[in-house]
Amino acid sequence: xxxxxxxxxxxxxxxxxxxxxxxxxENEVPLGHYRLRMRTTVIGAFPNLQGEFRLEQxxxxxxxxxxxxCPTGATYINDAGIVLVDPAKCTGCKACVTACPYSMRxxxxxxxxxxxxxxxxxxxRDGKMPACxxxxxxxxxxxxxxxxxxxxxxxxxxAAKRSDVWKPETGARPKLFYLNSKFTNTVSxxxxxxxxxxxxxxx
Amino acid sequence: xxxxxxxxxxxxxxxxxLPEATYLERYDELWVCGHKTPYxxxxxxxxxxxxxxxxxxxxIRELGLRLGLDDFFKWKxxxxxxxxxxxxxxxxxxxxxxxNGIARQPGKPYLADFEKExxxxxxxxxxxxxxxxxALEKSKLDPLPKYEPTPDAxxxxxxxxxxxxxxxxxxxxxxxxxxxxxMPENEVWLNADVAKQLDxxxxxxxxxxxxxxxxxxxxxxxxxxxxxxxxxFMVHGFGHDTPGMKRAHKRGAxxxxxxxxxxxxxxxxxAGLRVNFVKLVxxx
Numbered sequence: 001x002x003x004x005x006x007x008x009x010x011x012x013x014x015x016x017x018x019x020x021x022x023x024x025x026e027n028e029v030p031l032g033h034y035r036l037r038m039r040t041t042v043i044g045a046f047p048n049l050q051g052e053f054r055l056e057q058x059x060x061x062x063x064x065x066x067x068x069x070c071p072t073g074a075t076y077i078n079d080a081g082i083v084l085v086d087p088a089k090c091t092g093c094k095a096c097v098t099a100c101p102y103s104m105r106x107x108x109x110x111x112x113x114x115x116x117x118x119x120x121x122x123x124x125r126d127g128k129m130p131a132c133x134x135x136x137x138x139x140x141x142x143x144x145x146x147x148x149x150x151x152x153x154x155x156x157x158x159a160a161k162r163s164d165v166w167k168p169e170t171g172a173r174p175k176l177f178y179l180n181s182k183f184t185n186t187v188s189x190x191x192x193x194x195x196x197x198x199x200x201x202x203x
Numbered sequence: 204x205x206x207x208x209x210x211x212x213x214x215x216x217x218x219x220x221l222p223e224a225t226y227l228e229r230y231d232e233l234w235v236c237g238h239k240t241p242y243x244x245x246x247x248x249x250x251x252x253x254x255x256x257x258x259x260x261x262x263i264r265e266l267g268l269r270l271g272l273d274d275f276f277k278w279k280x281x282x283x284x285x286x287x288x289x290x291x292x293x294x295x296x297x298x299x300x301x302x303n304g305i306a307r308q309p310g311k312p313y314l315a316d317f318e319k320e321x322x323x324x325x326x327x328x329x330x331x332x333x334x335x336x337x338a339l340e341k342s343k344l345d346p347l348p349k350y351e352p353t354p355d356a357x358x359x360x361x362x363x364x365x366x367x368x369x370x371x372x373x374x375x376x377x378x379x380x381x382x383x384x385x386m387p388e389n390e391v392w393l394n395a396d397v398a399k400q401l402d403x404x405x406x407x408x409x410x411x412x413x414x415x416x417x418x419x420x421x422x423x424x425x426x427x428x429x430x431x432x433x434x435x436f437m438v439h440g441f442g443h444d445t446p447g448m449k450r451a452h453k454r455g456a457x458x459x460x461x462x463x464x465x466x467x468x469x470x471x472x473x474a475g476l477r478v479n480f481v482k483l484v485x486x487x
Binding site for chain 1: 369370380381382384385394396427428429430431432
């Protein structure tokens with residue numbers, strides 16, 4: 001049992017969205033749908049501003065709310081800790097779409113099944129990096145096994161000044177971490193991260 | 204007559220259009236780079252040209268032959284031409300391919316490389332970076348150039364700034380499906396406080412009109428704190444006018460259409476285009 005995870009260094013992300021295009025090309029995501037999306041947050045007033053880009057995709061939660069709600073067992077967590085959907089078992093009932101705290105699931109317009117980020121399981125299986133990681137021009141994304149002492153993702157988490165996850169209060173235990181956020185004022189005193197929706201306010 | 208890889212706006216003005224293969228589908232002239240470490244790079248096609256498109260060298264050669272200019276086209280194709288060019292340095296297209304398409308020379312990347320020879324990398328008289336330039340003085344120019352501000356925007360107008368988005372490259376990717384989907388149109392950035400004063404809502408569409416009456420739009424307003432109050436900003440490359448650019452047609456506004464004025468730097472000759480002023484006109 002591995003625990004594959006990803007970490008995005010917000011100090012390195014320039015918001016170019018090359019990861020979004022790489023994902024769409026690699027996974028043939030239909031026009032009008034995305035497995036990745038970008039949230040831009042700006043706080044302050046001119047000229048004293050702070051901004052941040054957060055790329056969002058399936059967070060491959062350890063306690064994934066989408067798994068128990070699936071009536072057919074189509075959504076599952078594989079041996080590597082990747083949350084996956086078996087299109088053959090999926091009836092397109094959208095229970096998981098509703099259950100996902102991050103709204104990262106959609107119904108494939110032609111297939112009728114739930115679609116979302118797979119951490120490029122088909123590439124990872126062959127020892128390659130997910131397309132978004134490989135394409136990132138600034139090396140903002142680190143990927144690997146949380147249980148593997150020398151993995152890229154662990155090295156990135158250890159080296160980070162700060163790290164946070166989105167909506168920790170849901171108890172879903174997401175495995176996509178954000179590193180080195182500028183928005184220190186949104187981190188509560190006990191080190192837990194605040195709710196992202198507060199961050200939308202700027203723009 | 205026009206040559207391009209896309210049915211751009213200026214193509215619509217031409218009587219004859221020669222559709223060109225893109226840079227990934229054709230041979231190009233050698234890339235000769237005279238940097239501190241000089242190199243020559245081979246530019247060859249990665250894929251076959253799309254449909255009936257042709258490389259520019261092919262079009263020019265065919266036209267030349269039909270005009271009786273055979274003497275100027277002693278080569279039959281790009282490879283033959285490139286081989287002739289490479290022969291003088293003992294290389295060929297084949298040899299270039301074998302060395303990953305690049306031929307490097309040692310060069311002089313460090314200051315120490317010049318100091319060893321008792322020279323300087325700078326071609327100035329002093330052999331140093333010159334802040335005060337005798338060469339400029341001799342040409343009757345200010346030897347120590349001072350900043351000269353350009354005029355401020357008149358009342359009711361904003362200075363038009365333009366720039367890029369990481370999603371698009373110049374004006375050529377707005378019609379590309381994946382990139383069009385990510386960013387189908389540009390916006391005109393307006394300071395949020397100013398937008399409130401002008402009673403313009405975020406996302407509202409306006410026409411943009413410059414000091415000479417040139418217009419572009421309609422374009423969405425982005426009311427944001429990310430810009431100063433006396434300027435507006437647009438991402439370049441939008442506002443395509445030709446129906447040939449199907450997805451990009453009439454999406455957003457064109458900064459180029461609003462640049463009817465420019466200023467030249469008296470020393471470098473560089474053109475400054477951020478000297479145009481625009482107003483936002485609400486649609487009726």
